[in-house]
Amino acid sequence: MNESPKVYSIKELYPRLFHYVKPYWKAIILLLLALILTAAMEPLMPALLKPLIDDSMIKKDMDAIVMVPLLLALVFIGKGIGEYFSKVVGQWIAHKAILDIRYQMFKKLNALPLETFQRYSSGRLMSKLTYDVLQLGNTLSEAWIVVIRDSLIILGLLGFLLYTSWQLTLMILLIAPVVAWIIQWASKLMRNSSSDMQNSMGELTHSLEESISAHKDIKIYGAESYEENKHLNITENLRQHTMEVIKVSALNVPLVQVIAAVAMSSVIYAVSLMSAEDLFTPGELIAFIVAAAMIFEPIRRLTNINETIQKGMAAAESIFELLDQPEEQDAGKQSMNIASGGIVFDKVGFKYSSSEHNLLTDLSFNLNAGTTTALVGESGSGKTTIANLISRFYNIQSGSILLDGIDIKDIKLKDLREQIAFVSQDVVLFNDSIRANIAYGHNGFDEQAIIAAAKSAHAWEFIEKLPDGLDTQIGDNGSKLSGGQRQRIAIARAFLKNAPILILDEATSALDNQSEAQVQQALEELRKNRTVLIIAHRLSTVESADNIIVLDKGRLVEQGSHQQLMQLDNEYARLQKKGMLNA
Template sequence: MKKEKITGTTYDNRLLKRLAKYMRPYSGIFWISVILTILLAAVAPALPLLIEHTLDNYILKGKYDGLNTMLVLMMLLLVLQTIIRYFHTLMTNTLGQSVIRDIRIQVFNHITNLRLKYFDNTPIGRLITRTISDLETIANIFSEGLIQIIGDLLQLVVILAVMFYTDWKLTLIVLVPMPLMIAATYVFKEAMKSAFQSVRLWIANLNTFLQEHISGMAIIQYFAREDQEMRKFEAINKEHRNAHIRANWYFSIFFPVLEIIVAIATGLLVWYGSKQIIADVISPGVVVAFIMYINMIFRPIRELIDKFNTLQMGMVSAERIFDVLDTNEFTPNTGTLENKEIKGAIEFKNVWFAYDDEKWVLKDVSFSVAPGDTLALVGATGAGKSSIISILSRFYEIQKGQILLDGIDIREYELSFLRTNISIVLQDVFLFSDSIRNNISLNNPQISIESIIDASKRVGAYDFITKLPNQFDYEVQERGATLSAGQAQLVSFIRALVHNPKILVLDEATSSIDTETEEMIQSAIDNLMEGRTAIVIAHRLSTIQKADKIIVLDKGEIKEIGSHHELLNLDGYYKKLYELQFNSTGI
C-alpha cells in the first residue's frame, strides 16, 4: 500500500482566505457569532468585579442590606453568560457544518468529474478520508477554532485591561511567569504540528487499507490470507495508535506545566497581595478578584493552545482537501456540439494510445464501422480490446491519431452528450445499494417504469425480477451481492438499453451468464442491436459469428479484419482461435 506523505503548515493565510470564501453565504451567522464572541469577552470580568465590590463594600463592612441584591445580580450575570454561550456554540457549529456541507458537495462533484486515470493512481480509502474525516476537522476551525481563538484573545485583552486599570503593579506580578508559558507554548506547538500530521497520515492509511481489504474480502478468504492480512492491519493500526499516543503524550506534559505556571502566578499574587493588604494599600476584594483573574487569564491561554491545535489540524486537513480540489486531471470538455442526431458511424484513424508514457497499448489502429453495423473485437487478454472502448467514450485520451463519430472528431462533441449516446455493458458489473429500478434508471426522471419493464421483457429478465420481493423496487445489496452473476449482468444490460443509445458496447457482457440464459437473450440482443452501431468484445467466438466485421488484435496491433467466414479463409490468428475453441468446446 502506498503511504501518504506528511504535509501541512502550522498556519497558512492563503488557506484561511480560501476557507473564508465558503463563509460568504453564511455571513449573517458569522457576524452573529462574532458579536456573541465580543459579548462573552465583555461580560467575562464582570463577575470578579461584582465579587470584589460585594466583599469590600458589604461583607467586610457588615452591610447585609444590599447583599441579596448583589447575589441576584451575580446569578443573573451567570444566566446571561449561559444564554450567550449557548447561542454562541449553536451559531459557530451551524457555521462550521454549513461550510463543510458546501465543501463536501464541491469535493464530491469534483471527484466524480476527474478522469479515470486519477483513480488508477489514488487509493479510494484516501479519498474517503478527504471527504469525511478531513472535512470534519475543517468544521472544527469554525466551531472550535478560529472564532474561539478570537474570543479568547478578546477576553484576554479585556481582563488584562481591567487588571491594569485596577492595580498595574499587582498585574505585573501575576505576569512574571508569562515568559515560561510562552516558551512552553512554542515548544509544544512545534511538537504538536508533527504529531497531528502523523495522526492524519495514519488515519488515511488505515482507511485505505480497510477499504481495499473489505472490497477484496472474497479474495482474502478464497486464498486463506486472513492471518497474513491481519498482521498487516495490526502493523498499520499500531502506527495509528502510536501517533495518537505521541500527540497525547505532548498534552500530558504540557498541561501539567501550565498548572505549575498558574500555581507560581497564584503564589506570587498571594505573597505580594498579602503585603499590600497588611500595608492597607489594596483591599482584600482586589486580591480575591485577581485570583479569579489569574484563572480567567490562563484558562484562555490554555484554550488558545487547544484551539491553536484545532486550527493547526484544520490547516493540515484544508491543505489536503484543496490538494484534491486543485487536481486538474479532467477530461477536457472542449466540444460544444450537442443535440445532434447521431447515426453511429465510427472511424479510428492511426490511433496510438498508452496509459503510462509511451508504453503503447494501441499502436497505429485504424478501422471503420458503418451505422447500424456490428463490430466484434477478438484477441488475447491485454491485446487492447477494452482500451478501444475506453478511448471511444473519452475515459482516456489518445496520444496520436483521431477518432471520428459520424465524420466528426469526438473531441468536438460535448462530453456528456457523447457519453449519453454510448451505452456500455461491462464484464465486471457494478450495482449500487439501491432498488433494481434505480440501478437501471440511475435516478434519471426521464426514464419511466414502463420503459424499464419493456426493456426487461425484451432482455428476458422480467420473469426473475417479478419473482423478487417488491419486484422492481427490490433493494439490491452492495455490488449486487443478493443477485446471481447472471442476474446482475442482465440488470446492467437493461440499464444500457433504457438509455436508448446510438452505440451499444458489450464488453464480454455475456461472460457471467450461463449458456441457457445466454441462449434465452441472444435473439433479444440481435433485435436490440438492429438499428444501432454495436461493438462486441467476447471470448466466445460463437457469440460474434454474425458480426458484420471482426477485428483480431494482438499486443495493440490489428492483425486481421473481416467477417467470420473471411477470417476463417485467411487461415491466420482468427482461425487458430476458432479451432482452439472448437476443439475444446465442440462449437
C-alpha cells in the same frame, strides 16, 4: 497517490476555510455578539468581588448588600445567554460550511478524470470524505469559537488587571512569549503527526474495503492470517501516530500550566506584600487574585484546543489537495443529437501518463454505423483502452477519432456520452430498487417504458415474480440477484437509454451456460440497429460480429469476418488454437 501531496501554508488554509463560512455573515455577526457578551461577563465577576467584600461584608452597606448579589445573578444570566447562542449559532455555521465542503468534494469526484481515480486508492478517497471532513468539522464547530471567545476573555481580564495594578499585570505578561513558543512548537509537531494519522486512516479504510469486497477470496485461499496481520500493521501505525499527537498534546498543557502556576505564585506573593502595606483593600486583593487565577483557564483551553486545530489544518490540507485536482477537460463546443453511430479511428496514438511507451500506435479502423465489430487480442493489446477512448475517458496523443465525421474532441462530453451505452462483465448496480437501477440517470421515463426495457432484456420474467416487482431492493451492487439477473438489469438500463452506440466489454464471460444463453438473447436484441463494439473472449460472441479486428501490442494486425480470418490462418486462428477464444 504516488506523487507527493501538495503542502499548504497556514496563510493559504485560513483564507480558504473562511471562504466557506463567509456566506453566513449574518450568523457570524450574531455569533460574535454572543461571544462578546460571554467574554464581557468574565471580568465582571472578579470586579464585583471588591464591593462584595469591601462594601457588603466590611462596611455593611445595605445598597451593596442588595445590589451586588443582583448584579452577580445578572452576570451569570448574561453569560448563560451568550454561551447558548454562541454554541448553537457556532454549530449551525460550522455544519453549513461542512455541508458545502462535502457537496463540493462529491461534485469534484464526479468531475475528476478516470486517470485520477487510478492514482488514488478508493479507501483514501473515502477517508478524505469521512475522516478528514470530520476532523475539519471539529475545528470549524469548536476550535475557532474557543479561540475567539477565550481570546476576548483574556483581553477582558487583562484590562481589569491592568486597571487594578499594571505593575503586577506585567509580571503575568512575562510568561506570554514562553507560552507562545510552546504552542508554536507543539503545533508543528501535532500537524505533522496529524497528517501521518490521516494517511494511516486512508490505508485502513482501503484495507477494510478490500477485505469486505474480497471476503470470498480470503476464505477460499486461506488468507485470513495474512489479511489480519496486514490490518494489524496498519492499525499499529495509526496507533503510533495517534500516540505522537496525544503525547505532544499531553506535554503541551502541563508545561503551560506549570509556567502559569509559577507566575501566579509570584503574583500572589507580591499582592500579599502590597496588601500588608495597605496598598490594596481586602476586596481589591481578592478581586485581583481571582481575576489572575481566572485568566489561566482560558489560556489552558487555548493550549488544549491546539490539538483540534492542528488536526483540522492537516485535514484541510488533505481536502484541498483533492479539491485542487485538475478536472476532466472538455474543450468540445459542438452539440450532437442522436448520431447514426459511425466511428473512425484515424492513426490514433495513445499512452498513459505514467508510461513511457505507446499502448496504441497509428491505429486506424472503421466501426460502420449499424454494424457489430469485435475486438480480439491477448491481454494488454489495447481492447478496453479503445472503448475508453471512444467515451473520452482519456485523450489521445495523436491522430483522431471521428463520430459521424466529427472529431470527438470537438463534441461536448455530455452530448458524446449520451450517444453511448455500456454493458460490462463488472456490472455496477446501486443499493436501490430495480426500477431506480434500470432508469438510472433519468427522471423522465414512465413505468411502461421501464417495463418494456426489462422485457427486451429478458429481465421481466424474473422481476414480475419478485414480491415487490420493480420496487424490489437489490442490495449492495445487486447482491440479492444472481449474476445473470444482474447482467439483464444492466442490459435493460442500456435498452432504456436507447443510445446509437453500444459497447460490450466481455459482458457474458463470467456467466454459466444457462445464464449466458438468456443474456445473449437480450444482447442480440439490444444490438439491432446500433453500432456495436464487442470486447469478448467467447467464440460464440465474436463469430457473429460483422467485422473482427485483431490487435497485437496496440497495433491492428488483421481484420475481417470470422470465416475470412479463419481462412487466413494467421493471428486470429492462432488465438483460437491457443485457447484465447473459448467456445
